[in-house]
Amino acid sequence: MSEMSETAVEILTxxxxxxxxxxxxxRGTEGYQLMECAGQAVAxxxxxxxxxxxxxxxxxxxxxxxxxxxxxxxxxxxxxLLEEEGWSVIIGCMVxxxxxxxxxxxxxxxxxxxxxxxxxxxxxxxxxxxxxxxxAGLDRPITGEIAELIDELNLSGLPVLxxxxxxxxxxxxxxIGGAAVRADQTVTFFxxxxxxxxxxxxxxxxxxxxxxxxxxxxxxxxTGCCAFENVPSLWLSNWPEALxxxxxxxxxxxxxxxxxxGHCVVLCGDALHSGAARLAARAALRAGAGLVTLAxxxxxxxxxxxxxTSIMIEPMTVAGSLAGLFERRDCDILVAGPALGTExxxxxxxxxxxxxxxxxxxxxxxxxxxxxxxxxxxxxITHLHDCPAAQSGRLVLTPHEGEFARxxxxxxxxxxxxxxxxxxxxxxxxxxxxxxxIILKGADTVxxxxxxxxxxxxxxxxxxxxxxxxxxxAGIVGGLMAQGMPTxxxxxxxxxxxxxxxxxxxxxxxxxxxxxxxxxxYESLFEDYDIDEEGPDMDxxxxxx
Numbered sequence: 199m200s201e202m203s204e205t206a207v208e209i210l211t212x213x214x215x216x217x218x219x220x221x222x223x224x225r226g227t228e229g230y231q232l233m234e235c236a237g238q239a240v241a242x243x244x245x246x247x248x249x250x251x252x253x254x255x256x257x258x259x260x261x262x263x264x265x266x267x268x269x270x271x272x273x274x275x276x277x278x279l280l281e282e283e284g285w286s287v288i289i290g291c292m293v294x295x296x297x298x299x300x301x302x303x304x305x306x307x308x309x310x311x312x313x314x315x316x317x318x319x320x321x322x323x324x325x326x327x328x329x330x331x332x333x334a335g336l337d338r339p340i341t342g343e344i345a346e347l348i349d350e351l352n353l354s355g356l357p358v359l360x361x362x363x364x365x366x367x368x369x370x371x372x373x374i375g376g377a378a379v380r381a382d383q384t385v386t387f388f389x390x391x392x393x394x395x396x397x398x399x400x401x402x403x404x405x406x407x408x409x410x411x412x413x414x415x416x417x418x419x420x421t422g423c424c425a426f427e428n429v430p431s432l433w434l435s436n437w438p439e440a441l442x443x444x445x446x447x448x449x450x451x452x453x454x455x456x457x458x459x460g461h462c463v464v465l466c467g468d469a470l471h472s473g474a475a476r477l478a479a480r481a482a483l484r485a486g487a488g489l490v491t492l493a494x495x496x497x498x499x500x501x502x503x504x505x506x507t508s509i510m511i512e513p514m515t516v517a518g519s520l521a522g523l524f525e526r527r528d529c530d531i532l533v534a535g536p537a538l539g540t541e542x543x544x545x546x547x548x549x550x551x552x553x554x555x556x557x558x559x560x561x562x563x564x565x566x567x568x569x570x571x572x573x574x575x576x577x578x579i580t581h582l583h584d585c586p587a588a589q590s591g592r593l594v595l596t597p598h599e600g601e602f603a604r605x606x607x608x609x610x611x612x613x614x615x616x617x618x619x620x621x622x623x624x625x626x627x628x629x630x631x632x633x634x635x636i637i638l639k640g641a642d643t644v645x646x647x648x649x650x651x652x653x654x655x656x657x658x659x660x661x662x663x664x665x666x667x668x669x670x671x672a673g674i675v676g677g678l679m680a681q682g683m684p685t686x687x688x689x690x691x692x693x694x695x696x697x698x699x700x701x702x703x704x705x706x707x708x709x710x711x712x713x714x715x716x717x718x719x720y721e722s723l724f725e726d727y728d729i730d731e732e733g734p735d736m737d738x739x740x741x742x743x
Contacts, residue, residue: 206408207432207734208418209425209654210389212334212369218388221417230301232411233268236361236387237275237305239409240328243385244280244359246407248326251357251382258325259286263316263347264306265331265365266293271302272361273330274309281311288324290316292331292344316343318350326357329379333362334369334391337618339376348377360384363393364402371620372399372642380404388413392425392622395656396642424736425622428645428655428694430723431733433687440486440681443724459488460530460680463512463523464673465547465564466494467537469501474536474562476502477666477709478673479509482533484716485677485692493523518543520550531557531592533676535564536669545570552585557592557679560634561672565597569604579605579631588633588648592685595628596637596672602628626652635689637675639668643693647686651736655693659700666709671696674716695719 210218223229249255262277264270270291277287291298291313295306306313314320321327329351331344340348348366351358358381363369366378372393384403386394393399394406426432439451440459451458462482466475475492483490491510494502499513515522534551538544540563548567551558560568571577587593595605603610609624625638625646636646641658675692679685698719699712 207427214421217421233301235411236272240276241279247383257284261321261324262328264291269333271305274305290314290320330361331365340366341376345377367399369393372396395654428653430727436687438681456488461489462487462680463491463529464533469498471537472502474669477669480713481670481673482677485674487677487680531679533559535561538563555586558587559594561596565601583633593634595634598639645689662700670712
């Protein structure tokens, strides 16, 4: 089995994958040839899974469960190949062979051996089960007898290989409405689908293998692809000079001073609630911003100043107002929200922040402040879209699911579950409504841009579930933006750095640790990735319209 290159970072919806198939066939590849290649990949994956589970390369007995479509056809092709390799094969199918259509019917006829109806007794003597019931195109819950069969399979304790996606996981969203197979390994084709990377579906996939079945990369531009995995090749070409190793910094940038690296201002809560803002400020400094200023209320300035060293303090001399804050020096990016408070005075502060002609990142309490204004009817979401930061492409919102629900209730997690919506699609819709780059945080963080592009960062790190972690993320993104890194790239890079910091530290981390480990993360970034490597050109994808 030939696996796709690790540089293949595009994510295709089931509809886009269908278009890739169609274009490949239109350009001269027979549809059944694609099915044969897919079946070969399934057979190879089955042999790999059994060897990994048993430690032996010996042939075994496999039970293959086939559905009524092309996924089932892949299963029939794999059955024939495994039998040729000396495996014992038993096949169960949801429908009679005569009721299959197209390439799936041809594959079943070429199998030519006994095909049984579906039942749990089929795998009684099997070493492994191949789930070829439903693929990524499934868009409805599995219920009834098939759901009962899946439940029994999950309880069997046998190794399970799923074809394309575990049956029951919706490929476009990762949602599970009824029963779903819990696979030990999943083999999919050409590119990953959203359901492989978004929860809860991701948790059912097990080890994921992406197989090359002969579809050429040049079809991607015509599929409408606009989603990608979050890997450094997407944004490393715009990486700030100040964070590069000395030997790769451009010669003309070696004389840069702190004012070349931008100024980030972080609004601060009162004396008893300054920790979150201090975390964000330190993270912005570690992320390369040349200057970072904390702006606390005047009566909290001394208390906050006693807690920092390389961060400047600029008190807000007018209570609840930004008046005079930016008179002494220019500001490139304003970070508002970490433990800011949500009382009326702070709502006015957020309103003023939205009027500033500079980069703006709204996190935590700042999002809640604006959501309150939307809820009471004094503002609507277009106010975000029309603010100077959004108009210049420098507005970022960093909500967790609760904050996202307050601002976009019709796109919330609860509504996604009820209406089978995709987190990916909802984040993009929110970005387009608000004119902001959205970082919808979670174990499967989605970064979405108003122009319709999105990135999924699926390498969730459970150790990051600790107080202050999100404040550090806000500071990292703010620090990157301060240096002129494009907004969407700053958001994607910030999420990646945050995750890598958490993974590097491991169990027991606290948020302060995330800030201090960043230099090590930068070091490993340039050990593992080539700054000259070109990632996909996102502008070449999507609809020309």
